[in-house]
Amino acid sequence: MAVYVYSITGAAHPCRLDGLTGVGAEPAPLRTVTAGGLRAVVQDVDEEIRAKRRDLTAHQEVQERLMADGTVLPLQFGYIAHDDQAVADVLEQGADAYREALERLEGCAEYHVRAAQHEEGLLREILDDSPRARRLNDRIKEGDQDPRLPLQLGELVAGEVRNRQEALAAGLVQALIPFARDHTVRAPADGDIVNLSLLVERERQDELAQAEASLAEQVHGVAFRFAGPLPPYSFV
Structure with a gap:
């Protein structure tokens, strides 16, 4: 059987x-x-x-x-x-x-960390920070019919979103991996910017929980999802 x-x-x-x-x-x-x-x-x-x-x-x-x-x-x-x-x-x-x-x-368990960024706030930041994006956006709002404008603005904003999210994700990962014996970073999906698995020793699990809570409080515009302790599937 x-x-x-x-x-x-x-x-x-x-x-x-x-x-x-x-x-x-x-x-x-x-x-x-x-x-x-x-x-x-x-x-x-x-x-x-x-x-x-x-x-x-x-x-x-x-x-x-x-x-x-x-x-x-x-x-x-x-x-x-x-x-x-x-x-x-x-x-x-x-x-x-x-x-x-x-x-x-x-002595270890697995913890999952996923994070998604609220894009509306990010788009406002890009328009505030980028004079070129602001000029393009203003021209479109003022009725400029140049068909290249939406494409140029879209490409500029998409590149900025990608660069900023990659930098933010890298910073979040770097803030958490010191608490782990091992870690695995996977490609994010479903709108997430972080998909991280951590292998954490029992003695450091409270420290990790405190670090996660601190990140969630300090990093605005990001929704975190934390799960654990879990069986260490990612590290077998």
């Missing part, structure tokens, strides 16, 4: 799985496969597991329970192995790399 694999831990991890409900319409009990000085938390499955909200929640709850008791290498949702032997083979073959990753993640 195929097995759904949630995560990998050290062999000494308690893996308290009581009370947890796994993925699938009729979830089988969660259990472990041990090999190579490691344990994989798994569940038998006899159906295709889709990314439904209930199953995504069940997957995350397993990670959070394991994380509360020790270091864990969380697998992304949907990892299926052929059987227990296939899981054991992967643990044996990758034992050194998995143990190294567990050591690197020990």
Whole structure:
């Protein structure tokens, strides 16, 4: 029977799985496969597991329970192995790399930082700061019919927006990464200017929270979204 694999831990991890409900319409009990000085938390499955909200929640709850008791290498949702032997083979073959990753993640959690800038205020700033943009805008408002004006203004403003947002994002990242053991910067999406993942030691998590609150208070015109502590998916 195929097995759904949630995560990998050290062999000494308690893996308290009581009370947890796994993925699938009729979830089988969660259990472990041990090999190579490691344990994989798994569940038998006899159906295709889709990314439904209930199953995504069940997957995350397993990670959070394991994380509360020790270091864990969380697998992304949907990892299926052929059987227990296939899981054991992967643990044996990758034992050194998995143990190294567990050591690197020990005592840490992942935090996500996303930020979006309110563009209306930014556009006003650009018009205030750029004489050329202001002149172009004034000519358009005064009824100048030169068809080049909107294009010139659009290109100028777009370039300024890009440059200013990149500079702001770089500054925000630089302000936060000193609190992390490791970090990953991803391309922002959905209007964000920052998409940052931080691997933070337990002892520094309060410091990070204070730094995040300070940034949110000091940087005007930016909406921050902070999430954590989370299983360290980005650093496995």
